[in-house]
Amino acid sequence: MAITSQPSADGQELTIFIQGRFDFGAHQEFRDAYERVNVTPKRYVVDLQGATYLDSSALGMLLLLRDHAGGERAQIRLIHCSPDVRKILSISNFEQLFHIA
Amino acid sequence: MPSPLCILIAEDSPADRMLLATIVGRQGYRVLTAGNGLEAIMIFARERPHMVLMDALMPLMDGFEAARRIKQMAGEELVPIIFLTSLTESEALAQCLDAGGDDFLAKPYNRVILDAKIKAMDRLRRLQATVLEQRDLIARHNEHLLNEQRVAKAVFDKVAHSGCLDAPNIRYLQSPYALFNGDLMLAAFKPSGGMHVLLGDFTGHGLPAAIGAMPLAEVFYGMTAKGYSLAEILREMNAKLKRILPVGVFCCAVMLNLSFQRRVVEVWNGGLPDGYLRRLGSGERIPLRSRHLPLGILDSSCFDDRYEIYPMETGDRIFLLSDGVLETCNLGGECFGEERLLGVFAANCQPDLLFGEIQQALSAFRGEAQDDVSLIEVSLMEQGQLPHSPLIFSDSGQDFPLDWSVGFEFRAETLKHFNPLPYLLQLLLEVQELRLRGSVLYTVLAELYSNALEHGVMGLDSSLKRDAQGFAEYYRERRARLANLCDGYVRFHLDLRPEGAGGRLSIRVEDSGPGFDVQRMLERHASTEHLSGRGLKLVRQLADRCSWAPDGRSVCVEFSWPARHNPPDCQLAQE
Numbered sequence: 001m002a003i004t005s006q007p008s009a010d011g012q013e014l015t016i017f018i019q020g021r022f023d024f025g026a027h028q029e030f031r032d033a034y035e036r037v038n039v040t041p042k043r044y045v046v047d048l049q050g051a052t053y054l055d056s057s058a059l060g061m062l063l064l065l066r067d068h069a070g071g072e073r074a075q076i077r078l079i080h081c082s083p084d085v086r087k088i089l090s091i092s093n094f095e096q097l098f099h100i101a
Numbered sequence: 102m103p104s105p106l107c108i109l110i111a112e113d114s115p116a117d118r119m120l121l122a123t124i125v126g127r128q129g130y131r132v133l134t135a136g137n138g139l140e141a142i143m144i145f146a147r148e149r150p151h152m153v154l155m156d157a158l159m160p161l162m163d164g165f166e167a168a169r170r171i172k173q174m175a176g177e178e179l180v181p182i183i184f185l186t187s188l189t190e191s192e193a194l195a196q197c198l199d200a201g202g203d204d205f206l207a208k209p210y211n212r213v214i215l216d217a218k219i220k221a222m223d224r225l226r227r228l229q230a231t232v233l234e235q236r237d238l239i240a241r242h243n244e245h246l247l248n249e250q251r252v253a254k255a256v257f258d259k260v261a262h263s264g265c266l267d268a269p270n271i272r273y274l275q276s277p278y279a280l281f282n283g284d285l286m287l288a289a290f291k292p293s294g295g296m297h298v299l300l301g302d303f304t305g306h307g308l309p310a311a312i313g314a315m316p317l318a319e320v321f322y323g324m325t326a327k328g329y330s331l332a333e334i335l336r337e338m339n340a341k342l343k344r345i346l347p348v349g350v351f352c353c354a355v356m357l358n359l360s361f362q363r364r365v366v367e368v369w370n371g372g373l374p375d376g377y378l379r380r381l382g383s384g385e386r387i388p389l390r391s392r393h394l395p396l397g398i399l400d401s402s403c404f405d406d407r408y409e410i411y412p413m414e415t416g417d418r419i420f421l422l423s424d425g426v427l428e429t430c431n432l433g434g435e436c437f438g439e440e441r442l443l444g445v446f447a448a449n450c451q452p453d454l455l456f457g458e459i460q461q462a463l464s465a466f467r468g469e470a471q472d473d474v475s476l477i478e479v480s481l482m483e484q485g486q487l488p489h490s491p492l493i494f495s496d497s498g499q500d501f502p503l504d505w506s507v508g509f510e511f512r513a514e515t516l517k518h519f520n521p522l523p524y525l526l527q528l529l530l531e532v533q534e535l536r537l538r539g540s541v542l543y544t545v546l547a548e549l550y551s552n553a554l555e556h557g558v559m560g561l562d563s564s565l566k567r568d569a570q571g572f573a574e575y576y577r578e579r580r581a582r583l584a585n586l587c588d589g590y591v592r593f594h595l596d597l598r599p600e601g602a603g604g605r606l607s608i609r610v611e612d613s614g615p616g617f618d619v620q621r622m623l624e625r626h627a628s629t630e631h632l633s634g635r636g637l638k639l640v641r642q643l644a645d646r647c648s649w650a651p652d653g654r655s656v657c658v659e660f661s662w663p664a665r666h667n668p669p670d671c672q673l674a675q676e
Contacts, residue, residue, distance in 0.1 A: 024306075029432065035303045055301070056305070056353065057305050058423070059304065059351075060304045060305065060350060060351065061349060063348055063349045063351070063398065064348050064349040066348075067348040067349075067390055075354035090370060091374060091391045092183070092353065092371075092372040092391070092394065092395055093371070093372065093391060093392065093393055093394045094394070096394055097394070097398070
């Protein structure tokens with residue numbers, strides 16, 4: 001499990017990259033990825049290209065990020081979702097809370 | 102300040118013994134001495150030294166035997182034994198280690214090496230002590246945790262299983278430790294005799310997953326018993342979980358409202374895999390899709406309580422499953438998956454065996470136990486085959502007056518959002534004599550209310566409901582008209598009077614609709630078996646008297662009861 005994050009040049013957007021299994025084991029790393037940065041981004045992107053698996057704790061972690069990013073006002077995009085990941089997100093109807101691409 | 106290291110020296114030569122005692126004593130250690138093996142084990146038993154320097158060859162009992170006995174006495178604690186020996190053959194040295202020795206020191210003694218060995222052995226001894234201490238601590242914690250879990254599970258079982266999972270129309274499969282997987286299964290009879298069923302799956306594992314189950318179960322049972330509707334219960338559960346759970350913890354859930362009389366099921370699915378409604382006759386399989394976010398995520402203002410309605414016939418079955426079913430893995434790490442599940446459905450010939458076949462397919466697939474599976478089958482039975490459930494109510498112990506009447510008028514804005522039935526029922530159940538007929542009362546109130554609202558106020562035509570398609574159409578139309586309702590009313594008039602030593606309740610329900618031809622309606626219902634019209638027939642069967650105003654705009658039902666017979670224990674108390 002490796003989670004990294006990269007702010008955009010203007011500091012407005014933070015992209016979080018997920019590698020491997022996205023489950024409870026990634027909890028601390030995922031939080032660090034958006035809490036331990038020196039920027040205050042307006043938008044967040046979670047890049048799931050490298051995510052092989054996603055479980056309900058990962059959905060919980062996404063909700064924590066949403067909360068951190070302002071709850072109802074949060075702007076979060078989930079990108080590069082594989083069909084499996086997309087299916088899990090859609091069963092939980094997370095498209096109501098996140099932009100999924 | 103820890104006590105200084107205490108070292109026992111067992112050596113038969115007095116000169117060597119003195120020499121060693123002096124060297125060791127000068128290092129600041131406490132010294133005990135013994136002249137042979139027997140004396141050594143006696144001193145060990147009495148003084149419990151931390152370490153032993155042991156001569157191999159001694160009279161009475163040699164060092165090998167003494168070492169064995171001392172190791173035995175020491176048990177799990179490490180008491181290092183360093184053999185003092187002039188033996189040099191490897192076989193003899195090996196014998197020292199076999200007897201439990203940890204090291205040896207060759208004569209003549211070198212002060213520096215002796216001290217280094219004592220220090221090394223002391224480190225080893227402390228390490229062992231720490232390991233044992235931590236092992237015991239972990240064991241204690243673990244026992245504590247297991248005990249807490251046992252207690253939590255016992256309490257939870259009382260709450261969660263107070264329902265009717267054992268009803269003859271339900272079959273289920275659930276790990277005994279499901280609570281700590283965050284899985285939850287609830288079922289309860291409604292006052293009307295129908296049934297609410299909930300399958301829930303909290304995020305995560307262990308205590309955090311279990312913690313939300315209790316309030317959820319309380320809301321489910323409490324509100325179901327009081328006659329609240331599916332949507333109202335879901336709303337309350339969502340609000341409660343949202344309020345008490347931390348962000349990121351939520352509950353995927355499917356909830357069913359099964360009505361045996363009206364032969365319909367209402368389904369709300371938020372975040373669980375597709376459930377299935379399987380028709381007995383055609384074998385058709387209708388997926389019950391997740392259309393909502395799980396419970397505990399959205400604010401009440403955004404929560405969506407819209408559900409789907411399907412007509413059901415006797416023998417139709419509903420299957421609900423947790424994602425543990427689809428994620429059951431085999432030894433190769435492959436998931437069972439939806440396709441295999443649907444394969445089991447497709448291969449099934451006898452509907453009655455399907456539940457068992459799914460179970461078999463799962464255990465054959467996973468090989469060995471890896472039990473994180475919740476699966477429930479609910480079928481529609483004839484009402485008569487189900488046990489009659491008593492209503493739960495809180496008793497103030499006081500007699501409620503028997504001579505009163507009260508009227509309510511619910512107008513459009515209220516009809517849109519509010520379900521008056523639980524309030525009316527609670528009021529009537531204050532009257533002790535009515536409690537035994539609580540579910541009958543509820544059923545009658547519910548039928549009269551929905552007739553007044555749907556056909557009277559909103560003018561819906563029940564003949565639409567003659568087939569499954571019309572049925573769906575009917576409920577779509579109902580939703581649309583209700584949302585746009587801007588005038589109209591439903592009135593309830595409850596009148597309670599003593600009658601001899603007993604009493605009588607009359608309920609009059611009136612609506613703002615145009616009324617209908619009472620005579621024709623009664624004739625039509627007498628002649629045919631419709632998807633519609635079951636409601637009125639039921640009311641006429643259940644109430645003691647039932648009559649319509651000639652214009653069809655109001656209906657009056659009556660319940661009466663004879664003089665009260667006090668139960669024997671009450672009589673005793675009064676004497």
